[in-house]
Amino acid sequence: MVQDLLNLLIKPLVVSTLVAFLSTPVIIKLASKLKIIDDPKGKNHPKIIHSKPIPRGGGIPILLAVTTTLLIFVPIDKHIIAILVGALVVTIMGFLDDRFDLSPYIRLALGFIAALIPISAGIGISFISNPLGGTLIFSSFLVSSIFSILWIVFLMNILNMGAKGVDGQLSGVVVIAAFTIAALSLFYSADITQWPVIILAVVTAGSFLGFLFWHKYPQKIMPGYGGATLAGYLLGIASILSTTKVGTLMVVLGVPLIDTGYTILRRIMSGKSPVWGDAGHLHHRLLDAGLSKRQVAQVYWSTTAILGILALNLNSQYKFYTMIGVGLSLGGLILWLAYRSK
Numbered sequence: 001m002v003q004d005l006l007n008l009l010i011k012p013l014v015v016s017t018l019v020a021f022l023s024t025p026v027i028i029k030l031a032s033k034l035k036i037i038d039d040p041k042g043k044n045h046p047k048i049i050h051s052k053p054i055p056r057g058g059g060i061p062i063l064l065a066v067t068t069t070l071l072i073f074v075p076i077d078k079h080i081i082a083i084l085v086g087a088l089v090v091t092i093m094g095f096l097d098d099r100f101d102l103s104p105y106i107r108l109a110l111g112f113i114a115a116l117i118p119i120s121a122g123i124g125i126s127f128i129s130n131p132l133g134g135t136l137i138f139s140s141f142l143v144s145s146i147f148s149i150l151w152i153v154f155l156m157n158i159l160n161m162g163a164k165g166v167d168g169q170l171s172g173v174v175v176i177a178a179f180t181i182a183a184l185s186l187f188y189s190a191d192i193t194q195w196p197v198i199i200l201a202v203v204t205a206g207s208f209l210g211f212l213f214w215h216k217y218p219q220k221i222m223p224g225y226g227g228a229t230l231a232g233y234l235l236g237i238a239s240i241l242s243t244t245k246v247g248t249l250m251v252v253l254g255v256p257l258i259d260t261g262y263t264i265l266r267r268i269m270s271g272k273s274p275v276w277g278d279a280g281h282l283h284h285r286l287l288d289a290g291l292s293k294r295q296v297a298q299v300y301w302s303t304t305a306i307l308g309i310l311a312l313n314l315n316s317q318y319k320f321y322t323m324i325g326v327g328l329s330l331g332g333l334i335l336w337l338a339y340r341s342k
Contacts, residue, residue, distance in 0.1 A: 009182070012073045012199050013206040020065035020210025024058070028214065028221050031055030036098040038222060054219060056098035058211060059226025063091040065207035066234065073203075074196050082121030083200075083237055089114040090156070090233050094226015102225075104275035108153070111229060115152040118237055124148040125240055148240060155249070156232035161263065162256030163300070164228045165283035166293040168216035171208045171223065172301040174231040177252045178205035178238065180308035185242040197241040204234045217294040247319045251311040254326040255282070255303050261327075262334055282330070285337035 031037050039053040067084055074080055093110040096102055124144045164170035182201035208231065214220045223231075239249040250257060259282040264274040272278075286296045310322060 008195060009198065009202050012069050013202050013209075015072065016065045016069040016203045016206030017210040019068050020061050020207045021213055022210075023061040023064050024211055024214045024221060027057050027060050028055050031057060031221075034095075034099070036095065036224070038098075038224075055221045056224035057095060057226065058215065058221055058223030059091040059094040059230045062207045062211055062223075062227055062230055063087055065210060066203055069203045069206070070200070074199055078121050079118070079123055080196075082118040082123065086114045086117035087230060087233060089117065090230045091226050094224055094229060097225040104273075107225065107229075108157070108275070111153050111156050112149065114233060115149045115156070115236075119145050119148050119152075123237060123240060125151065125246065151240070151246060152233060152236035154232075155236040155253075156229040158253065158257050158260050159232040159235075160225060160228035161277075162260035162281060163231075163253070164223055165281055166217075166287070166296045167219035168212060168294075168297040169283065169300050170228055170231060171212035171215045172297060173253070173256065173304050174208040174235065175205045175212065176301065176304045176308055177235055177249065178202070178208070180252050180311060181235065181238045181242050181245070181249065183312055184245055184248055197238060200234070200241065201238045204231075204238060217292075217297065247316055248311045251314070251319050251322055251326075252304060252308045254307050254323060255300060255330060258323075258327045258330045259334070262331055280338075282334055282337075285334060289337055289340065 027034075034057065036056045037053050038056050041053075066087060070080060070084065089110065093102075093107060093114065097107060124141070125148045159170065159174070163173050178201045182198050182205065185198045185201060211221075211223070211227070215223060235249060235253075239245050263278075263281055266280060267274045267276075267278070283296050283300075286299065287293070291299070307322075307326070311319060314322060
């Protein structure tokens with residue numbers, strides 16, 4: 001049993017890591033022909049922190065790694081097909097944004113379409129644990145579907161807005177989050193229906209691990225909108241399938257989640273659109289405070305790892321309290337850094 005489980009995990013992890021690692025430099029070389037180079041010259045956007053042209057398009061090799069590995073190691077059914085079709089929509093959307101800089105509202109609409117595909121195939125949240133006690137059961141397929149779609153789109157935007165600011169930041173966070181979901185699913189490994197969920201989580205981790213080699217400081221390629229939203233899409237589906245552990249992923253991704261929440265609130269209070277980027281995210285504040293890009297990424301990685309360990313050992317109630325604590329602590333840090341920079 002143990003040997004079978006190790007083979008179940010190691011082979012998909014190795015394959016997905018290698019496919020992403022080997023295919024990413026191909027996209028880097030093709031970036032000029034594909035016109036997905038992010039050149040900061042001539043741009044005056046405050047969120048830009050790189051000083052030289054860097055290829056975008058990170059979602060393409062990640063999709064290739066995920067698709068190849070799942071087709072090899074997971075029995076193909078309507079759910080897997082729907083997951084991959086939705087991932088393809090996300091990646092195409094990301095490519096179009098990398099090339100044409102789409103409106104955030106168009107990206108949001110396409111994100112809902114992508115999330116709708118796996119949900120329409122029957123993947124959905126049937127219940128969530130009430131952190132104050134009890135379980136909330138979605139007896140209606142419509143209510144379950146709406147909640148599931150909102151959850152996936154929510155994660156897609158959280159990771160895009162709050163987890164991809166500096167070199168390697170997004171990739172490391174996603175690897176840790178995906179491994180956390182895989183570890184959570186292992187608790188149910190005696191049930192063979194959980195094994196494809198473990199493989200999906202491990203494949204997600206491996207794909208971003210292979211990409212991390214090229215994305216870490218100094219980055220040779222950026223994940224772009226496609227890479228970030230693909231991460232949220234895959235993690236969202238994996239969390240739904242792994243016995244609906246929505247709360248676990250919310251704790252693991254506590255830093256980008258809270259940072260994005262504060263950012264949206266700050267923009268709204270300032271009379272600005274919540275979807276247009278600025279230089280007020282936590283990673284911007286940390287850079288202004290004197291940390292290097294490598295150090296900022298390490299802060300995100302280490303914090304995500306700590307929260308991941310906590311999430312695996314807490315019940316719903318304590319996860320809720322942990323999120324409150326993270327929110328208050330992170331909010332205080334953001335306010336202090338903002339005051340310090342004045």
